[in-house]
Amino acid sequence: MTPAPSSSSAPPQKLMRLALGGAVFLTILSGGLFYAATxxxxxxxxxxxxxxxxxxxxxxxxxxxxxxxxxxxxxxxxxxxxxxxxxxxxxxxxxxxxxxxxxxxxxxxxxxxxxxxxxxxxxxxxxxxxxxxxxxxxxDASGDAVPSLKAFIAPLSEYKVYVTLQASAFERKAAALAEAVASGDLNKARDAYQATRLPYKQIEAIGGRFADLQSRLDVAALYLEKHEQDPAFTGFHRIEYGLYEQNSLDGLQDVARHLSEDAAALKQRLREAKLSPDYLASSASLLARRIADGRVDTGEDLYAHSDLVDFAANLVGMQKMAALLAPAMTGDALPAAQQLQARIEALSALLDSFKTGDAYPDYTSIKADERAKIKSAFNDLANAFEAAGDALGRVAA
Structure with a gap:
């Protein structure tokens, strides 16, 4: 059983309010992204x-x-x-x-x-x-129309603070993981691994869009020519493979050190990121669909089987995005905000139903019909974030 991510992992509200003044965003990355999959x-x-x-x-x-x-x-x-x-x-x-x-x-x-x-x-x-x-x-006409972001300055600023604090937590915990691996204590390294993964998963919707870092931090052996023996197999899953499949720390010191370095690089990227409302919505939609299509059926954590913990941490991050944008979604955009909240609550309740106390079970215990429900709920959430992105565009215009 693996402990579920706690809401206490979110940054203190007082600290977030103090930091708001220096975290105002502008819009970049034109072209909202919308998804339809078959x-x-x-x-x-x-x-x-x-x-x-x-x-x-x-x-x-x-x-x-x-x-x-x-x-x-x-x-x-x-x-x-x-x-x-x-x-x-x-x-x-x-x-x-x-x-x-x-x-x-x-x-x-x-x-x-x-x-x-x-x-x-x-x-x-x-x-x-x-x-x-x-x-x-x-x-060309769309490029000439620059939307107003006045309604979103405060929520975008607060989200920037949230992301920065979670990235800082990821950096600290990745350094602690490297130390635990170097200590030679397998159980200590396993605990540090799980603790490091949580803050990363909470910001994966944004952090996972940096393809170069993502391919080092969280690459799956499935997409590498030589699978687990491929030199490019690194990051979280290489460490997971050693800790849980090989039950060994052999060869992990350099991998853990590089993970710590990439965590610091991700923190810097996120500090410099310029975000827009539709970009947040499209990022959340992309992650929810990525989980539904590529992770639920077979699992992503193939060695630790802690997928439910990952899903819950991802949802915590997406909840934050939705909660900060919802107050600005008024008028015609209100139904999209309400639908998004309903989808979040449904997925949260579904994931909670698998808990025993505060812990999630091994993902191998989740049956095919239960995985189908999780997949459907993430697809529904992806659709809701798409609709929210469309509505946010109308609000900002």
Missing amino acids: VQYGAQPTADVVKVEVGDKTCNPNHLSVPAGRQTFEIFNASSRPIEWEILQGVMVVEERENIAPGFRQTLTATLAPGEYRMTCGLLSNPPGNMVVTPTAAS
């Missing part, structure tokens, strides 16, 4: 979609040009392994699909701003593809 085995693609076939080593086509605006992509896994497919702009994840099984198709829809993007093509070691998004009359 999964089919061997089915033929419909019209008006951009079709991408992912083989063992590359995407086909490997170079795309699409007009700005809402675009639907259909990804077919022609390789022999499960894959992920991502749209990246710089180091930021714009949209993604995880755990696409061989022979299956998945679709995603994203609203893309003009610019240059990259595509991951299966294994993380494969060369990326390129995508150019060209301007349109509609995108």
Whole structure:
């Protein structure tokens, strides 16, 4: 049994209020991202979609040009392994699909701003593809319309403080994990591992969009050519593999040290981040869908089996995002805020139903029908955050 994340892990309200004055955001990362997913085995693609076939080593086509605006992509896994497919702009994840099984198709829809993007093509070691998004009359007009963020200055500032404090906690606990690994005490290292994972999971919706850091901090062996033996298998799951599968600290000192360094780098990135209301909503939606599609069925924590703790910590972070944005969602946006709150409460109640006291059970004890309920609840939450993002755009306009 693993203790559930406590609300006490959130930063003290007094400290947050004191820090608000220096944490005002501006809008960046244009183009709100919205998602609609389907999964089919061997089915033929419909019209008006951009079709991408992912083989063992590359995407086909490997170079795309699409007009700005809402675009639907259909990804077919022609390789022999499960894959992920991502749209990246710089180091930021714009949209993604995880755990696409061989022979299956998945679709995603994203609203893309003009610019240059990259595509991951299966294994993380494969060369990326390129995508150019060209301007349109509609995108030019949209770029000229700068929304007012007056209603969101306070909630965005408070969220920045929350993220910064959680990132600081992650940095401290990662350093403590490195020390525990170096001490040679396996049980101490296991305790430190679980404590380090909680603050990271609470800010994963934002922190997980830095693709370069994410691929070092939380990469799954599934997406690496040599699985657990791949040199790129590092970060949390490499430590988890040693602690819980191999029951050994051998080879973990350097991994834990690098995790601590990456935690510090993430903290700095988040301090410098400029966020907008629709970006928060799209980030939460992306994470909720990532969990539903890629983590619930098979589990992510394949060695520690502490997935329910991860899910609960993710939900704590998403609850924070929703709670801070809700007061500004009035008028026509109110139904979206109410629906979002209802979905959060439903998922929270579902996760709580698995607890014994304050602890969650091993994820291997969660049956297929129970996992299906968790998956559905995360999909519902993703849809609710999408609707909230659309409503937030109307409020800010």
